[in-house]
Amino acid sequence: SQTIHQWPATLVQPVGSPLSLECTVEGTSNPNLYWYRQAAGRGLQLLFYSVGIGQISSEVPQNLSASRPQDRQFILSSKKLLLSDSGFYLCAWSTGGTDIQYFGAGTRLSVL
Amino acid sequence: RKEVEQDPGPFNVPEGATVAFNCTYSNSASQSFFWYRQDCRKEPKLLMSVYSSGNEDGRFTAQLNRASQYISLLIRDSKLSDSATYLCVVPLSGGSYIPTFGRGTSLIVHP
Numbered sequence: 056s057q058t059i060h061q062w063p064a065t066l067v068q069p070v071g072s073p074l075s076l077e078c079t080v081e082g083t084s085n086p087n088l089y090w091y092r093q094a095a096g097r098g099l100q101l102l103f104y105s106v107g108i109g110q111i112s113s114e115v116p117q118n119l120s121a122s123r124p125q126d127r128q129f130i131l132s133s134k135k136l137l138l139s140d141s142g143f144y145l146c147a148w149s150t151g152g153t154d155i156q157y158f159g160a161g162t163r164l165s166v167l
Numbered sequence: 168r169k170e171v172e173q174d175p176g177p178f179n180v181p182e183g184a185t186v187a188f189n190c191t192y193s194n195s196a197s198q199s200f201f202w203y204r205q206d207c208r209k210e211p212k213l214l215m216s217v218y219s220s221g222n223e224d225g226r227f228t229a230q231l232n233r234a235s236q237y238i239s240l241l242i243r244d245s246k247l248s249d250s251a252t253y254l255c256v257v258p259l260s261g262g263s264y265i266p267t268f269g270r271g272t273s274l275i276v277h278p
Contacts, residue, residue: 098270099211099254114265145210154199154258154266158210 057082061146061159068166074119074133076162078146081127086148088129089156090121093143105129141166170194171257173269180276184245188272190255191237200238201256202229205271211254215240245276 061078068074080086090102101114103121111121118137122130129146143163147156172191180186192200200217215222217229217238228241238257242249252271 099268101265104265143208154256155201155213155216156256156266158212161210163208 057148057157059146059148059157059159061162063162064160066162066164068136068164070138070166071135074131074136074140074164076131076144076146076164078129078131078159079127080129080148083127083148083150085126086150088123089147089149090129090131091145091147093145095142099145103131136166138166140164170267171255171269173255173272175270175272177273177275180245180274182245182247182276182278184276185241185243186245186274187239187241188253188255188274189237189239190257190269190272191235192255192257192267193236194257195233195236197257199258200229200231201266202238202240203254203256203268205252205254207251211268214253242274245274247276247278250274250276 058081087106089104091099092102093099103111103113105111105123108123108126119133141164143161145161146159149156170193178186202214203211204214205211215224215227215229217231219231221230226243230239238255240253252273254271255269256266258266
């Protein structure tokens with residue numbers, strides 16, 4: 056069966072520090088991968104999605120970036136975090152033949 | 168008009184009640200729709216898919232009204248454990264891999 060792993064679960068970082076969040080999927084190949092952010096009390100904001108290795112599409116311009124170095128690995132990065140980067144970051148995957156997404160457990164990021 | 172709109176609620180209902188949520192969408196070409204459930208501080212989880220003929224799973228019924236461009240979720244015999252936020256999801260267009268999530272409707276079921 057397919058599983059998605061996302062870590063860390065919680066992260067507290069100072070303003071201006073770098074960020075790296077990792078997400079891996081097991082049990083499937085060539086998944087579509089997504090990064091979302093959910094601010095407190097808000098909806099899901101799509102940040103990046105990828106349909107294949109090295110293929111990244113950005114939905115929202117910001118100081119975040121994403122990379123997909125391997126088929127089932129998706130990384131979210133920042134060189135310098137801002138206070139406004141705080142939120143709940145969720146990775147998700149879907150197969151090419153369906154629009155159903157499956158989410159990782161998320162990373163709760165607090166930038167102080 | 169926003170792509171996907173939901174009443175944020177909260178809907179505050181007693182156990183055993185029947186409650187319904189609607190979700191309106193703007194893209195008339197959308198083909199498949201979904202309801203997700205999100206518990207507090209947790210990730211969203213798929214609750215139901217919604218197809219043209221509707222879908223029923225136990226106490227939950229999802230329906231599509233394509234003419235009026237909305238989907239609905241009906242919960243019968245509400246349980247305390249149904250308390251959560253319910254998100255509707257609409258792909259931007261048929262075959263697209265870019266879904267649009269509504270902001271969610273909060274449900275609180277009280278004793």
